[in-house]
Amino acid sequence: MNYPEKIREQAEAILVRYPEGRERSALLPLLHLVQSHDGYVSDAGIAFCAEVLDITKAQVQAVSTFYTMYKREPAGDWLVSVCTNTLCQAKGGQKVFDALSDELDVAHNETTPDGKITLEHAECLAACDYAPVVTVNYEFFDEYGEDKAVELVRELKDGRRPIPTRGAPLCTLRELSVQLAGFDEERTAGLEGNAQGDATLAGARLAAEAGITAPAGEPDAPLLAKEPEEAK
Numbered sequence: 001m002n003y004p005e006k007i008r009e010q011a012e013a014i015l016v017r018y019p020e021g022r023e024r025s026a027l028l029p030l031l032h033l034v035q036s037h038d039g040y041v042s043d044a045g046i047a048f049c050a051e052v053l054d055i056t057k058a059q060v061q062a063v064s065t066f067y068t069m070y071k072r073e074p075a076g077d078w079l080v081s082v083c084t085n086t087l088c089q090a091k092g093g094q095k096v097f098d099a100l101s102d103e104l105d106v107a108h109n110e111t112t113p114d115g116k117i118t119l120e121h122a123e124c125l126a127a128c129d130y131a132p133v134v135t136v137n138y139e140f141f142d143e144y145g146e147d148k149a150v151e152l153v154r155e156l157k158d159g160r161r162p163i164p165t166r167g168a169p170l171c172t173l174r175e176l177s178v179q180l181a182g183f184d185e186e187r188t189a190g191l192e193g194n195a196q197g198d199a200t201l202a203g204a205r206l207a208a209e210a211g212i213t214a215p216a217g218e219p220d221a222p223l224l225a226k227e228p229e230e231a232k
């Protein structure tokens with residue numbers, strides 16, 4: 001496997017984070033590492049992870065195909081995900097997807113011929129209070145109907161990096177994979193970001209106004225509740 005020395009050094013740095021005998025738990029960051037180099041989890045990446053962890057390629061493949069964040073086909077710099085789950089669907093999620101599919105001339109899980117943009121349907125993106133939701137490399141663009149979503153991908157096609165509604169500034173899928181492998185991203189812009197959305201904070205604000213607080217935790221309490229005496 002022809003990976004550069006830097007990738008091999010980073011793989012070693014990942015392995016030493018795990019206790020002896022538990023190194024195979026490093027498979028998830030290792031898959032992000034090879035994705036950061038190849039732009040997807042290639043067959044070479046599968047073989048590299050198997051070699052590093054001394055497990056079979058079938059075991060690596062089984063994990064890589066379970067999680068949707070690992071791409072098994074070459075993906076674009078920009079992964080555009082359109083939520084078509086219940087609430088977003090009720091607010092036009094499918095229309096957003098269809099508009100982007102027309103604009104980019106690609107279907108679900110396909111990438112534009114220039115290799116820049118991959119489009120996918122997504123299940124609930126955990127931002128139902130901002131439906132319909134689009135993400136680019138998992139950063140949120142809240143309440144993006146058809147027109148705003150089409151403008152968004154036009155900006156990406158033009159080489160610009162639109163500012164997400166919340167969270168960190170956009171980085172490419174490869175740059176993101178470096179972060180997910182557990183390494184600092186070199187761009188300082190990756191550390192900046194917008195504040196949380198007001199809808200997310202509304203519940204906390206109402207609770208504060210009503211004087212409602214969470215019960216105090218017991219820091220030393222065991223993780224599992226004790227069995228009641230009578231149940232023994």
Ligand code: FES
Pocket residue numbers: 083084085086087088089123124125126127128129131133
């Ligand atoms: S249904 Fe779209 S974010 Fe939850």
